[in-house]
Amino acid sequence: MFKSFLRYKYKSILILISAVAAIASIFLITALGNGIISMYASMLKTDGDIIVMQKGVADTFFSDINRSLLAPIANIKGVATAQGVIVGAGAIESIPIAGIYGVTDNRMSNYHLTRGHYPKGIEVMIGESIATILNYPKQIHLMGKTFQVSGIYQSDIGFENGGVVIPIAQAQTLFHKSASFLLVSLDKITQNTDSVIRKIQHLNPDIEVKSTTEFIDNYNQFKIIRISSGVIASISFFMGFLAIVSLMSMMINDRRYEFGIKRAMGISKFKIIRDVILEVLVLTLIAFFIAYGVSLVLLNVLEHIDKFQGYLSGEIDARLFITLLIGSTFMAMLGAAIPAWIAARIDPIILINKGQ
């Protein structure tokens, strides 16, 4: 059944490469969109069951909250830790923009140090990506101020690995706020997050308290990213699937002559269509898994290109994998089955004469 692929190796390889390119482009575009959301969500979820922000400010970058709330929050029953974070961005040496994270001392240990020690005073620790780009500097200029580099940390989250972490008091002098948000983690025995949220809310009417999961689901920035990445992914899906449909249609139309001969010899139209669909299914599955592998490799390469500071981190989750697997095989089979079905309804001699 698959001898036609083997006999026309050059043509088959070209079709396979085109299908791989179409599927891989869908994987990459969607994965990179997902990755941005996933990275930021992972940052918030680290030691954060609950997030406390300034009331009425939807964006963590613009939120300003007094970190003096940390002590009363930490005293609430069921709370394990309460940490303060300032999120900002600025120029670091030759790098035009990078993430700057001001964190309280009790959050420092979330960063895995690979050398040196956690920063104190006017020290900073820098992510591996930044350290590599700046050739492991001893000091850095951050938004016009000089800091000693106390250590280097490694993080699986690209935004963190390509950023710097400073004590929150120093971040306050740079960004002129006490904290962007507070992250509260609960102890293992506390099951009722809502009760803790209510208690935190009682502390100050000017704050907004949400579970991190709820916040991530409703975060405006994520919505914007999700919508834009959804639109881009949809266009990419459409273009990719259109390419797959066109490729398979072309491949089948090229074989109308062969179908004509087969029908003239009495091979049933259903067997012809079935064989075609099986051939295309196998070809598409091979292309899909190659595209998946290629995408993983490319995403890994993109993540480790110094220029991108690790900010380009793609994520292929099970949902994307399955959607793309079903979508690409369905579209490929549709692309093959329609011309095959049309061909099967035409008189054999016309197929042979026109297909020559």
Place this chain on the structure above:
Amino acid sequence: MIRLEHISHHYAKEPVLHDISLQIEANSFNIISGESGSGKSTLLSVISTLLTPSKGKLFFDKTQSTQIKNMDIFRNRHIGFVFQFHYLISHLTVYENIALVSRKSKKDAQEVLKKLGILDLENKYPDEISGGQRQRAAIARAIINQPKYIFADEPTGSLDSKNSQIVFDILRELDATVVVATHELGYAQKDDTMITLKDGRLC
């Protein structure tokens, strides 16, 4: 027996066959002749069910072609077709081309290939053998299921005289109703039934 009643056919708006009625007897050898463009190939395609005529009826024995429940099975069991340019499937070997349509065993297929003198070519691809050998392979494919009807459209059109004679000799030896469309009347014999066309009409 094959019977045609008032068969007409046109491609787009161009008429090719005009009101043709004729009867082809069982186990007879029939030659459709006529000048180029007279409608020989179209008539052969209609008789062999490869082309649905614009008008008219086609009967195999007493059954009208439109009443045949499964035309694919009918073609596979009862009809063998030999084309001018062999039309073997190029990515299949000689044997695989035959096996594709065969309802017989491999041994039977090899027997047919042996009879046609091309058994040693069974594993060759069509582009690895000569034109005469390809045509014999095409004949092997057409006769493997021992069909009642064999149709051949200019089967010697791309062959030299020696191979043409071989092809005609093979077709004449078949125990079937044979209909050949050809402009080469040199291979016709006295007992053959001649169907002559001129401008799509029977002469």
